[in-house]
Amino acid sequence: MALRVLVGVKRVIDYAVKIRVRPxxxxxxTEGVKHSMxxxxxxxxxxxxxLKEKKLASEVIAVSVGPQQSQETIRxxxxxxxxxxxxxxxxxxxxxEALGPLQVSKIMAKLAESEKADLILLGKQAIDGDYNQTGQMTAAHLDWPQGTFASEVNVEDKTLVVTEIDGGLETIKITLPAVVTADxxxxxxxxxxxxxIMKAKKKKIAKMTAADLQVDIASNLETLKVEDPPVREAGQKVESVEELVGKLKESGCL
Known part of the structure; x- marks a missing residue:
């Protein structure tokens, strides 16, 4: 069975960039800041x-939801x-700015239906919001089985054997079509x-809007304030275990 695979690729601020809160x-x-996939x-x-190189997938389709610059991520x-x-x-x-996992999952679900996808592959989370929700919500919209935090994926006929990792290993077998999030x-x-890279310039990118997919992207969430995390206080040096225990007792930790 050759799978048609839909892959979500999000444009985020590059992991090496120091994040700064707006005034x-x-x-x-985000302006003038390096972004990457x-x-x-x-x-x-x-x-x-x-999967495609193993002849297990017939087509791989990259999907990105966002502004015009998201096409760079698709490329x-x-x-x-x-x-x-x-x-x-x-x-x-x-x-x-209000776009969240709920809205993106609705879009991914609609595209999975229109593209007749057999498998949706997503990152387990994005490094900007760290939500870890889009994959699970997409599976819920489609009523598809899901494998999350995948550390290993094997295709067996019309099923997937997925090893999930989160404080331990669990291997599950799920039927296709399915949603898998990558660890x-x-x-x-x-x-x-x-x-x-040169060949990629000739490959097709279809453009559409949420309205074309009949997806409502209105959000019920409101951002009240964004702040830098508090500066960590300096630690204290102690000369002995006895002094350490005394300090912990004084602070109420023991």
């Missing part, structure tokens, strides 16, 4: 490409080996080669 404390600074989504894309996925891309454009502004231990993503 109005309603978000973080969410690292967990890179792992999901790598797994999809490996990266195409250079990694995706066959084509879908960009669901949400212009930068109020709607995009860091699943694989090591490849670097896109120059020839593949």
């Amino acid at each position: 109005d404390k309603m978000g973080v600074v 969410n690292p967990f989504d890179e792992i999901a894309m790598e797994e999809a490409v490996r 990266t996925a195409l250079a990694m080996g995706a066959d084509r891309g879908i960009h669901v454009e949400i212009p930068a502004g109020k709607d995009y 860091l231990r699943l694989n090591e993503p490849r670097y896109a080669t120059l020839p593949n």
Whole structure:
């Protein structure tokens, strides 16, 4: 069974960038800041490409939801080996800032139905919001089985054998179609080669909006304030175990 695989690839602030809170404390600074593909989504894309290389997948489709710049993220996925891309454009502004797992999961579910996908691969979480919700919500919308925090995925006919990791290992068998979210231990993503980057420029990216998919992206959540985490207080040095125990008793920790 050759699978049609849908892979979510989110554009996020690069993991190496120091995050700065906006002066109005309603978000973080994004203008002039380096962005890249969410690292967990890179792992999901790598797994999809490996399935295709094993002749287990017939087509890999990269999906990104966001502003026009999200096409750069899709191009990266195409250079990694995706066959084509879908960009669901949400212009930068109020709607995009309010975009969360619920809205994205509705979009992914609609695309899975229209593309007749057999498997949806997502990163277990995005490094900006750290929600870890989109995969689970997508599975709920579709009423599909799910494997989360996947550290190993094997295809057996019309089923997947997924090893999940979260404080321990659990191996489950789920029927296709299904949703799987990738953990860091699943694989090591490849670097896109120059020839593949050039080929990616010729691959197709379909553009559409949430309205085209008949998805309501209105959010009921409101951001009240965004603040930097409190500065950690300096520790104290002690000369002996006895002094340490005394300090802990004084602070009420013992």
